[in-house]
Amino acid sequence: MSRADRRRQAKASGRGAGTLDGLRKALETASVPGTPKPVLDRTRAILLTYFDTSVMQGKSYTQIVKELAEGLPATGIAAVELQQGGTPPGLACAAGCAFCCILTGDDGGTITEHEAKALYTALAPLAGQSDGRSWHPKACPSLDPETRACRAYERRPMICRSYVSVSAQACEKVSMEQDADGPGVLAAQTTYLVAHSLARVALKGIAKVNTFGMSEIAQAAVEGDSEAEALKRARHNPRSLDDERKRNTEGYLSALGH
Template identity: 55%
Template structure:
């Protein structure tokens, strides 16, 4: 008997912690993603490591064409990360980032330009050294005003920068994946800046993942922030 209906059934009953309309969008995306997979074991794995959630987010992002953006290569105020977290990423994103950065271990990184900059950044060109595998949070964060980004990087409030809706859909999809796989597989999220720092400092993959792994409550908190941001939008 196929196990696909079981996975789909779990998804149909899962809860995300995000707003209902965002959860519905994420659920539809995940169910389409899982339903299209012929290999059930692989579908479960991609749900668990966040590949499915990222796929849902990227499809939603590809449908947008925001106008008037100031974003350009070498413009990197958004890569100055506050706190010790830098943003939520999935296991699949963490592993892809690690693979891109580990060969660069020991080279000067973004922190020689700015102490809070992402270690993935090239300190001279201020381009992302992991651009092709940059996580969803980096893809979805855009701005119409570079000066506003500079102000935000200095801890001031400013309008112009913000996160596009697909990031919220992606987050809801991670929440749904975790709920659907409860008791079956662990779904973890990771801190972008801790993972990137460990990779460029030469840590082994498992050690980098251990250093960057979030407690489950951190995804709950990010989903709560996302829900609040969506209600203000």
């Protein structure tokens, strides 16, 4: 039997890539190299629960593909994990403390399309106003330069939600590109990156799963770009998600003493 015949037969039996059954199978078998097995198994199980719940709710194949591609489940799963984990003891984080919003890296962090659109929607109405860069040249444009509060707080991405520290002084040092112990990301960020990577592997050949640079999308929004222009401007190279996940996994394993 030719490959085309096999594809037709699989589609007719409901197992093709373009069917709900086919998509579930792709999520069940997707592999994310370098991810510790317990993390991969747990994240996959939660992603499959999202999938099954979506099907029970009557969401269409197209809707589920769109949500997976835009990173809605990755963000939702990590948000629940953050909430269930509660606030770790001893954190120095407080309103107006914003050294962590000085973005010393390349682009402020990897975010999904769902998060990029949410950040854009929160900031676009503020176009033309003074932003965080009036306080510090490398500050996130979402920051209020006077109060140092995030002007997109309810719509801030997972990297902002999961980054915490036991020492504001250490964060200040990091903002000056000095090494310091204290800041780090919670495990929910690992779950988020692995869930989005699983979605990307499962959707290969079906839909593009992009990631975006947080500071670039914020900058584009406050500079008055349209949403399409902002997304184009901030879109990452496809390798960025893998690179970010590998960096995060190394940190996760080193925190466990491996």
